[in-house]
Amino acid sequence: MQELGMAEQGSIxxxxxxxxVVVIEKDLATEEMVLSMGPQxxxxxxxxxxxxxxxxxxxxxxxPYLGYLHRCFEKHCEMVDYxxxxxxxxRMDYLAGMNNEWAYCxxxxxxLDIEIPRRVEFIRVIVSELNRxxxxxxxxxxxxxDLGAFTPFLFCFRDRxxxxxxxxxxxxxxxxxxxxxxxxxxxxxxxxxxxxVKEFVDYFRPKAVELSSLLTENEIFVKRTKGIGIMPADxxxxxxWSGPMLRGSGVQWDLRRNDPYSVYPELDFRIPVPDGKxxxxxxxxxxxxxxxxxxxxxxxxxxxxxLKMPGSEGFNPRIAVPKRxxxxxxxxxxxxxxxxxxxxxxxxxxxKSTKPLRxxxxxxxxxxLSAMKDLSKGxxxxxxxxxxxxxxxVLGEVDR
Amino acid sequence: MSDFEIGGxxxxxxxxxxxxxxxxxxxxxxxxxxxxxxxxxxxxxxLEPEKWPDIALFMRDHPKLKFNYMACLSGVDxxxxxxxxxxxxxxxxxxxxxxxxxxxxxxREGGVIPTVxxxxxxxxxxxxxxxxxxxxxxxxxxxxxxxxxxEDWEGFPLRKDYKVQESYHxxxxxx
Amino acid sequence: xxLLDAGISKxxxxxxxxxNVLNWARxxxxxPMGFGLACCAxxxxxxxxxxxxxxxxxxFPRSSPRQSDLMxxxxxxxxxxxxxxxxxxxxxxEPRYVLSMGSCSNCGGPYWEHGYHVLKGVDRVIPVDVYVPxxxxxxxxxxxxxxxxxxxxxxxxxxISRAEALKKLAEKSSDPQQVIERxxxxxxx
Numbered sequence: 001m002q003e004l005g006m007a008e009q010g011s012i013x014x015x016x017x018x019x020x021v022v023v024i025e026k027d028l029a030t031e032e033m034v035l036s037m038g039p040q041x042x043x044x045x046x047x048x049x050x051x052x053x054x055x056x057x058x059x060x061x062x063x064p065y066l067g068y069l070h071r072c073f074e075k076h077c078e079m080v081d082y083x084x085x086x087x088x089x090x091r092m093d094y095l096a097g098m099n100n101e102w103a104y105c106x107x108x109x110x111x112l113d114i115e116i117p118r119r120v121e122f123i124r125v126i127v128s129e130l131n132r133x134x135x136x137x138x139x140x141x142x143x144x145x146d147l148g149a150f151t152p153f154l155f156c157f158r159d160r161x162x163x164x165x166x167x168x169x170x171x172x173x174x175x176x177x178x179x180x181x182x183x184x185x186x187x188x189x190x191x192x193x194x195x196x197v198k199e200f201v202d203y204f205r206p207k208a209v210e211l212s213s214l215l216t217e218n219e220i221f222v223k224r225t226k227g228i229g230i231m232p233a234d235x236x237x238x239x240x241w242s243g244p245m246l247r248g249s250g251v252q253w254d255l256r257r258n259d260p261y262s263v264y265p266e267l268d269f270r271i272p273v274p275d276g277k278x279x280x281x282x283x284x285x286x287x288x289x290x291x292x293x294x295x296x297x298x299x300x301x302x303x304x305x306x307l308k309m310p311g312s313e314g315f316n317p318r319i320a321v322p323k324r325x326x327x328x329x330x331x332x333x334x335x336x337x338x339x340x341x342x343x344x345x346x347x348x349x350x351x352k353s354t355k356p357l358r359x360x361x362x363x364x365x366x367x368x369l370s371a372m373k374d375l376s377k378g379x380x381x382x383x384x385x386x387x388x389x390x391x392x393x394v395l396g397e398v399d400r
Numbered sequence: 401m402s403d404f405e406i407g408g409x410x411x412x413x414x415x416x417x418x419x420x421x422x423x424x425x426x427x428x429x430x431x432x433x434x435x436x437x438x439x440x441x442x443x444x445x446x447l448e449p450e451k452w453p454d455i456a457l458f459m460r461d462h463p464k465l466k467f468n469y470m471a472c473l474s475g476v477d478x479x480x481x482x483x484x485x486x487x488x489x490x491x492x493x494x495x496x497x498x499x500x501x502x503x504x505x506x507x508r509e510g511g512v513i514p515t516v517x518x519x520x521x522x523x524x525x526x527x528x529x530x531x532x533x534x535x536x537x538x539x540x541x542x543x544x545x546x547x548x549x550x551e552d553w554e555g556f557p558l559r560k561d562y563k564v565q566e567s568y569h570x571x572x573x574x575x
Numbered sequence: 576x577x578l579l580d581a582g583i584s585k586x587x588x589x590x591x592x593x594x595n596v597l598n599w600a601r602x603x604x605x606x607p608m609g610f611g612l613a614c615c616a617x618x619x620x621x622x623x624x625x626x627x628x629x630x631x632x633x634x635f636p637r638s639s640p641r642q643s644d645l646m647x648x649x650x651x652x653x654x655x656x657x658x659x660x661x662x663x664x665x666x667x668x669e670p671r672y673v674l675s676m677g678s679c680s681n682c683g684g685p686y687w688e689h690g691y692h693v694l695k696g697v698d699r700v701i702p703v704d705v706y707v708p709x710x711x712x713x714x715x716x717x718x719x720x721x722x723x724x725x726x727x728x729x730x731x732x733x734x735i736s737r738a739e740a741l742k743k744l745a746e747k748s749s750d751p752q753q754v755i756e757r758x759x760x761x762x763x764x
Contacts, residue, residue: 068656071654238520569654
């Protein structure tokens with residue numbers, strides 16, 4: 001337990017109860033200092049700028065400034081055809097390109113009312129879950145760097161390369177794939193892809209345990225994250241949090257289960273939430289643990305898909321891909337579970353044009369980050385870094 | 401980590417949304433439009449924008465509605481009607497699981513929509529973004545500044561008649 | 576005693592020009608600024624990490640512009656960011672090099688036409704020495720680009736300006752098409 005902050009006028013109190021050290025300072029009126037962090041800063045995960053108001057070591061408020069990577073995604077949507085938007089969605093959350101494409105395709109397919117071949121659905125699940133693992137690996141690796149541990153980063157990137165080479169084999173690109181198309185996928189997976197994925201799963205299972213033990217059994221890491229940045233569940237929902245952030249606050253909410261799409265209803269997987277035994281519910285450590293456990297769930301989803309996937313005889317991955325995408329007039333809000341939370345697309349079609357009238361991306365990072373000001377109030381400066389890392393932002397998605 | 405699961409599947413159901421709409425209609429009567437029961441995104445429109453915060457608060461706190469989660473708030477430009485608007489996708493997360501969309505419109509020049517940032521914190525940044533991209537004002541917003549574009553950017557980029565500026569701080573903007 | 580020591584004790588003197596020593600020292604420990612902008616930054620991180628291990632070339636990211644020789648502009652530069660990029664560039668000590676990584680920072684990339692807020696090429700605001708194409712470039716391409724920077728440093732001498740060194744580098748470089756053709760003929764034969 002830790003009580004921080006009481007940043008009233010002229011008094012600071014810093015207490016660490018389960019530490020040996022208990023520091024209590026009173027009546028130390030210090031001058032507030034404005035500390036600008038970023039946009040070029042190694043632990044802001046990109047080009048985020050935080051304007052911190054500090055009272056000694058205590059942050060009294062941290063205001064995020066965005067837009068340093070605003071790449072006009074929504075303007076491009078109005079300027080190019082529906083299928084041509086897919087590459088731009090890749091570049092939003094560049095750590096999880098597959099999941100982004102898929103969410104967009106779900107929204108457009110809803111509007112078009114297309115029947116998707118069953119094998120395509122399984123391919124999509126496999127590649128997105130692989131991408132989810134890759135994304136969580138980056139999140140965990142960079143979080144470890146933020147807190148001063150370099151080895152997990154190397155471990156994460158070593159294993160991530162295996163996933164990238166698998167996805168490159170399937171799609172031809174390492175990071176930005178343009179693989180999932182409206183109504184299908186660009187290519188069928190290569191021969192022996194399933195075998196190689198199975199090999200990867202078998203290889204990675206013990207590695208994931210090792211990686212997890214590197215951090216969650218590390219005294220320093222636990223001390224830096226436990227009890228820091230606690231977010232109660234109801235406030236989290238009011239802030240619109242989703243994904244591992246919301247689950248870290250103890251709400252068992254996963255769109256793969258609660259608003260099921262694709263073949264997820266047929267698959268058996270757990271939704272990990274912290275139970276409060278090892279962590280304080282809603283703190284940075286919970287969010288980190290949720291991500292670590294989700295990696296294992298994704299592995300099990302992939303294994304199930306490999307077993308259930310129909311064969312490739314007479315399979316054409318582009319059979320349902322429409323030649324010309326011109327949806328009937330209407331509006332749709334389609335969404336999917338991204339590694340960072342709910343990624344939704346609000347698309348408005350006028351029924352005449354091959355371009356959307358309006359396409360708004362509801363980005364999970366943008367919403368998750370908006371709680372930064374509340375989360376950082378009264379924390380220490382090093383804890384601020386721990387909090388930003390636990391939100392796991394990708395600035396491409398925040399700024400779009 | 402616990403193994404138990406709550407909630408379960410909550411399929412999108414237009415009936416659920418319609419039932420929720422009826423509760424709002426009963427309370428606010430003519431302030432809301434008829435219900436559009438399309439299968440993609442059932443919605444209704446708030447005809448009197450000044451009542452929008454009351455409706456929002458009612459929708460969040462009414463024991464039968466409990467729309468505690470705002471998924472998305474998108475600004476929209478309607479050049480034909482000379483209007484700007486917002487579309488809010490609301491959901492009752494973990495309680496009822498029903499979903500509904502609400503539209504609010506205002507005039508294109510000098511349009512004002514009351515803020516709901518105090519009802520859902522999500523709306524805070526989304527309204528700033530809508531202001532940044534479309535230029536409608538949100539009255540009562542705690543911190544209405546541009547969020548993505550620089551403070552001194554000219555024009556509102558997502559309006560249909562937007563023309564990009566030639567230079568910004570001496571740097572050429574077009575290709 | 577190692578081989579090197581043996582060689583030195585035999586001849587008893589090391590002969591080289593000051594230029595070569597300076598250039599060798601400079602190119603063997605190129606410290607780029609750890610400065611990621613967008614998607615390319617992830618590939619840059621991957622290049623720094625285990626599999627590609629940039630440190631074997633003496634390249635290790637530094638957090639401060641004041642300690643770095645090289646700026647890798649990894650990703651889309653926006654109008655809001657452009658002024659910060661200029662400021663970071665100005666904070667770097669001479670001699671400094673700039674590597675533009677990825678299509679976005681080369682020319683605007685996929686955002687060149689409708690991206691109102693995207694700077695169409697970082698060379699509009701700071702001078703660029705080496706461009707690496709790709710969206711994002713593979714780690715191999717980035718390493719290739721860094722090798723080019725090292726070659727450029729090798730070309731520099733006292734009395735030879737950067738522009739002249741770049742010119743020499745361009746003359747020295749071979750047309751990739753010719754290399755491909757040559758390899759094809761070897762394969763055919």
